[in-house]
Amino acid sequence: MIRLSNVSHAYGGEPIVDDLTLSADPGEVVAIIGPSGVGKTTVLRILALFTQPSSGRVELDGQPAWAADEAERLALRRHVGMVFQEASLFDASVARNVEYGLRVRQPWSDRLREGLWSIAGSNGTPGAVREALDVVGMGDKVDQSARSLSGGEAQRVSFARALAYDPSYLLLDEPTSDLDPRNTGVIEEAIREARDRDIGVVVATHDMHQAERIADRVAVLLGDGFTEVGPAETMFESPTDDRTRKFISGELVY
Amino acid sequence: MSLDATVHLLPALVDLPFREGYVRSIVYVSLYVSGIAVLLSTLFSIPVAIVMGFTDFPGKQVVKAIINTGMGFPSVVVGLLVLFIVSNQGPLGPLELIFTKEAMIISQFVLATPPITAISLAAITGVSDNVREAARALGGTRLDTALVVIKEARYGIATAILAGFGRAISEVGSVLIVGGNITSAGGVSKTRTLTTAIQLEARQGQYDTAMVLGGVLLTLVLTVNAIVVRFGDAGSMNR
């Protein structure tokens, strides 16, 4: 479980979250929703152990993240995969991109040996890479250059890249904002697949309908540090807080 | 080239094969000195460019100013500075580096580092932050992230290295002063490069031979450029 306990954080003087308690368990999808710019990315960065919150505790699988040193934090972070709004693929083949997470987790002696082998001739694609690409339907584009992909294809590869090393948790920051409906569908299907593999998924999105489709639990961020967390059905059908209800009904009109 | 000019150069061209061991040895010295200088400079400049691109430290602006000034530093002045250092009277005197290839490598290292650093820095800072973030988010260490950045910036870095190599192999001022333009009695070069050989022929008024050697130097530079570009293209075709 990734857990934020009583976390407060401000950004540039503006409070983003105030006394937030949020957790994501393996095998569930948590959606973080709220208007654009409210700080969803910041919450994700706290979950990803990139940003240290001004107060509160961040734990991953029971281990406090910020009591540890940089090396221990890196080890914890390696249980997490991330997909950003922009695919940000490396200027290399699809296979090399997806393989990156696997490679950096290998000891250097193995990496050097494989590097030498690949200079001699092709290495062949590791099974985990093919498998991750199949989840997003990009298995046939293994050797294609990342630069030649369309936006949707690139984002799908970006998903496979985060999935390939079998993370325990997957964080996605507005993964389908720039995508057409077909690619959005592929990503959402892949999110379900990840959940079925017992990965804990956290998705930040401003698309309420998407949250409705895929989330098991929802955290609503409305600015000024206000948050409400709860199961999806309750949130969408009968939210407790007034502000939440206004937000949801306002949004759901569209 | 006009027929006249070709005919004029022919005797010099015919002369050259008889001195083939000579030309080969000066080409070797040129490549050896500039090659090693550029290699050492690259190993030094890339980490410097990475640090400058991604961290802030006191005096960063000063370092930037030094690099930019260094780009236009006259080679002969660098030669004089290195001479002061490696001369018997200088701090490194006991190492007896004066009139050796090693001293030439030192001065060309100083000449090549500013362009390699500056152009690499531009290429490295041109790598988008998102890519760096992704590398980090996927579990990379600082070293992994740096390697990713270097790979993303590889074309710019290759340009930087070629620029440094061009500066080194075509300069004459510093290698002449610290190297001494020495060949053995039998015509095998010890510290004579293509550029200093050209200078020698020119001062003797042998402009034709100088031109031929100039042609050899030009061919060398074009060949190196072509090889590096070829590697780049081959890499892109594999993707």
Next chain:
Amino acid sequence: MSMSKQRSDSDRVSRRSFLAAGAAAGVTALAGCSSITGGQSQQERAGVAGETLTLTTTTSTYDTGLLDEIHSGFEEMYGVTVDAVAQGTGAALESARNGDSDVVMVHARGLEDEFLRNGYGVNRRDLMFNDFVIVGPEADPAGIQGMGSATDALTAIADSQTTFVSRGDNSGTHTKELNLWEAAGTEPGGDWYQETGTGMGEALNVANQQGAYTLSDRGTFISQRSEIDLTILVQGPIEGGPESLANPYGIMAVNPGVHENANYDLSMAYIGWITSPGTQDAIADYQVNGEQLFFPRAVSENPDFQQYVPEGWSSDDTEE
């Protein structure tokens, strides 16, 4: 218990004998090493074998090709390498002053004397000489052909304001040229006097292109004669011209008292070799385009003390 004690005893013994064997092998190896480095071939007995002599000299000396021609004899005799660095008179002496070279060969007596006086050089010998010539276009607008006085010729050139090319680089040739102007009582200047700041070969080319006069050492002129249209108008002493155009060469060793790491042994071997009758003959035999370039001076029946001390020095001079 006793069994294990026995075993450890024998272990100790075998370890000891192993060490002893190792030590014996080591000593033998070292002895073998020293016998290799102390090898007794004829050449290696010379203490300087394998070393490098750094000689600085002028560009015009080097460009004649004389040194490349004769140095292999010295190198083979001693099993050494000579690095000849052509720098120009001033730089050659500066390198020697700094201890960056071991022996210096120039043709500028005034500067050599200063070098000796300041204690930087020892064991000077006269080496060889050639001469300067005044060359110019065949048309000879200043009318200096065949003049017996170099200073008169220069005065004539200055008066007629015909273009004169000067090396302007403080080389031996340039120094000689300035001395001649001074002796002639004329200060050269104006549009007709062009200082190029280049080597002799280039200067000749420039003079050729402009149909100008210039002062050249005979050697460089001979090497380039076929490619330029200039001709010798005032001869040097080798062909009967005035002594003022003589160009004597000297050689000096860098003073080991000033620079401890100067290769004094090898410098003296070199000076001894180059002033020996055999090498002096080789110098005389050296030709460019069928002409002798240098005239040996080191070997002589008659005593010549002036070569060892600054010109005009006598034991009555007070020490500076």
